[in-house]
Amino acid sequence: MTTSAFPSANEQHVTERVRRAFASLERARQHTLAIIGPLTDDDVSRQHDTLMSPILWDLGHIAAFEKLWLLQNLDGPIEFSEMPGTYNPFEHPRSTRGSLPLPTLAGQREELARVRQAVIERLSAEAFDANDPLLRDAYVVRMVAQHERQHQETILQTLQLKLGEPYAAPRAIPLPSGTSPAVEGAMVRFPGGPVRVGTDDRSEAYDNERSSHDVQLAPFDIDITPVTNGAYRAFVDNGGYDVREYWSDAGWAWRTESGVRAPKHWTRDNNGEWTTRSMDRVERIDPLRPVCHVCYHEAEAYARSVGKRLPTEQEWEAAATWNPEDGVQQRYPWGNDEPSSALANVDQLSFGTAQVHAYPHNVSPIGCYGMIGDVWEWTSSDFHGYPGFEAFPYPEYSEVFFGSEYKVLRGGSWATSADVARATFRNWDYPIRRQIFAGFRCARDA
Numbered sequence: 001m002t003t004s005a006f007p008s009a010n011e012q013h014v015t016e017r018v019r020r021a022f023a024s025l026e027r028a029r030q031h032t033l034a035i036i037g038p039l040t041d042d043d044v045s046r047q048h049d050t051l052m053s054p055i056l057w058d059l060g061h062i063a064a065f066e067k068l069w070l071l072q073n074l075d076g077p078i079e080f081s082e083m084p085g086t087y088n089p090f091e092h093p094r095s096t097r098g099s100l101p102l103p104t105l106a107g108q109r110e111e112l113a114r115v116r117q118a119v120i121e122r123l124s125a126e127a128f129d130a131n132d133p134l135l136r137d138a139y140v141v142r143m144v145a146q147h148e149r150q151h152q153e154t155i156l157q158t159l160q161l162k163l164g165e166p167y168a169a170p171r172a173i174p175l176p177s178g179t180s181p182a183v184e185g186a187m188v189r190f191p192g193g194p195v196r197v198g199t200d201d202r203s204e205a206y207d208n209e210r211s212s213h214d215v216q217l218a219p220f221d222i223d224i225t226p227v228t229n230g231a232y233r234a235f236v237d238n239g240g241y242d243v244r245e246y247w248s249d250a251g252w253a254w255r256t257e258s259g260v261r262a263p264k265h266w267t268r269d270n271n272g273e274w275t276t277r278s279m280d281r282v283e284r285i286d287p288l289r290p291v292c293h294v295c296y297h298e299a300e301a302y303a304r305s306v307g308k309r310l311p312t313e314q315e316w317e318a319a320a321t322w323n324p325e326d327g328v329q330q331r332y333p334w335g336n337d338e339p340s341s342a343l344a345n346v347d348q349l350s351f352g353t354a355q356v357h358a359y360p361h362n363v364s365p366i367g368c369y370g371m372i373g374d375v376w377e378w379t380s381s382d383f384h385g386y387p388g389f390e391a392f393p394y395p396e397y398s399e400v401f402f403g404s405e406y407k408v409l410r411g412g413s414w415a416t417s418a419d420v421a422r423a424t425f426r427n428w429d430y431p432i433r434r435q436i437f438a439g440f441r442c443a444r445d446a
């Protein structure tokens, strides 16, 4: 399949944004196939962890979602509940998906290809009515591509938790090394004032990123880099998991019940050295890489141990995109160029984090490194709709999750697609979750 099968370049109604949406859809599929390439039928049919679906389910759900939005929906409005039962996430919680009757890997690959072929045929004649917010600039195409990308990150989480032989990661993106020494805990000041966060974009942003609005921030300091393995190891080795004052009540309850004493996937060897595993690679922890696979409670406890706190999501976004000198909101920390694996550790095929100063352009106007890529960053904010929130195109994406149960994560990880990693993107999960490729950086009142 090539992009030439999509709306042709000389058709006048095909805008640049439409072309980019189709290119994104095509790239999404290439990555899905690259990621599942090394997997056997056994790998994809097993439920490797109760938190995760069997990969066969993700694949079937990707195809079902595409069919729903790019075929059925174009013939007349649909409801999300029309998603076929097996692949409807609300009918089958993840922990139960291992007992669903699912096709073989070959069967799922055929279904993905069959749906995509039908979509190409259907959409080559589509005029993308500019008066329809779902069709304008092919928003719905971009949405389906992003959905596939987000499930890829979910699949990568599953592969990190894989039982049996470790996943033979097809590392196709090499990681650069740090360009300057990490200074543990170094901070930079954000002067505060009115800043603009969120977006009004209708070509790729999700409903929960809208609308663009002003917030008034007090001055604060924020870490120049994410907290490193080296800094976090000191917290572990100095007994941070045993100091009650560092932990919130909920955090201490989790810490006590779980018995956790280090980030997930960290192991102490016989010489007392910490190693960590990333897919099929076990290495001594690199003190210059961001700590990964910690939950919100661990992030919060670490921050308290050094006299800091986690940033709110508004502070995080201001530190990532606001230029206080010019009073301008950029799209990304480095400016307005689209993310790529040259600018930041995104796009999934590096299969690990890079050292914190490895990307010299991935610096925000105030001087924060690595806000896009490497690890998601926990913020102290609960997941709520922005002022004037309107669910679009379906409330099951975000609105049904709004509330104080979830904490917001920002910035994307190495496992996030460059087509999804943007500064306004909001991820959310329970504060006890550690399967996410998540770390954090700290803040404090100025």
Ligand SMILES: [Fe+2]
Pocket: 061, 065, 147, 151
């Ligand atoms: Fe989904």
